[in-house]
Amino acid sequence: MLIETSNFGPIEYDENEVIYFQNEILGFEGLKKYIFVGKEGSEPFMWLQSVENPGLAFVIINGTDVISWYRPQIPLSEMKRLGIDDPAWVQIYNIVVIPDNIEEISCNLKAPIVVNRSKNTASQIVLDDNDFEIRHYLKEDLKNYSIEKDYYKDCEGFIRLVYRFVNELKPVEFNELKKRYLAPSAISFFIIDMINGFCRIGPLSSPRVYNLEKPIFTLTKRLVSEGVKDIAFLNDSHHEKSMEFKEFPPHAMAGTQESAIVDSLKGFSQNTKIFTKNSLNAFTNPDFNIYVQELIKKGTKCFIIAGNCTDLCIYQTAMTLKMFLNSSDTPVDIIIPANCVDTFDSEEHKADLINPLFLYHLHTNGIEIVKEIK
């Protein structure tokens, strides 16, 4: 299809690119069909070009991208009208006013254009929220956006390298470890925070961590059957006034179900040590500290670490262990099987970035990251 626009000249478009408005743009009733037009060098701005009126176009911006605090709540009734059943398909745009004095460029936060990409439907929705201005001045946001974009661009290559590192991890055979360390008794195994409070119940439980139960069960069973005897569970165990609750919501209180080892791994805990911790780092428990030193004296040549979270307790404990080994020039290895560690995912804590990044960081500090132990 072809449209002769007054802004951009002729534009070729495909019928399935057309967005159909349910609530039309206020003041432009009757015009239902629009297409998105992007122009190089004008990101983050785009154009919403009317198909029915070649002279009509709106400059739009994705406000949630550009304005760090802008998180509009779309009323359920409107979600239904747009046929939204998966929020992942929702895109939010804000109409921009480009005045003669460009310094006063603004966008409308009060009435965003909500697009359902799965059905190519859209509406301009006037939100009830009085904090969202119809004329929000954009200059400061655009300044920050352009700085952040530069940072981001600068880091792109590195982020790709991190993902490649994780994708190209190789598994290691247990037999290979046996050869390397001569006897199963030279291998110790720590399982960190595989408790209900992170796997199954409570404010900090997460599906990603729950999914660790199976691979850790398989690994533990394997290590036990191969004759690895020095196995320890390192578990969060807090009290009402735990300082950590300033950073995290109250969780894993001593004596509750949340602080108990998950059922799937409980069976292993009978012949193993259990150490509790009131912080992210197991070494803050002096008993654990002594235990580790005894293991090294006894001839441990390799520590395997599994559990959660990669960027929190795993990172803290593995790095502290590594620093102890470094400072005493003790040639003992630390191995982390990547399939047995993970972290929680949220809007503010993107697991798909944080998990690989911390694995890579542990690797650069001399901790051996393997895909899995077979």
Add this chain to the structure above:
Amino acid sequence: MLVLTRKKGQSIKIGDNIEISIMDVEEDKVSIGIVAPRNIEIVRTELLDVKNENITAANAQKDGLDKLRKFFTDL
């Protein structure tokens, strides 16, 4: 501005033909019932504000691309 205090269920009249009733009050929300002749347009004020802003936006975007490019180089 004339300010009147009304309770739920009470109403006011504007001229002969328009009556505004307070239907319900809940926290900071008030439901208002309006009886008026058909030729009188009734619209939430912010809708009108949004409409005007949309029209401003549509009129102001003519040389938008050039202005934006220059703006970013100047930032």
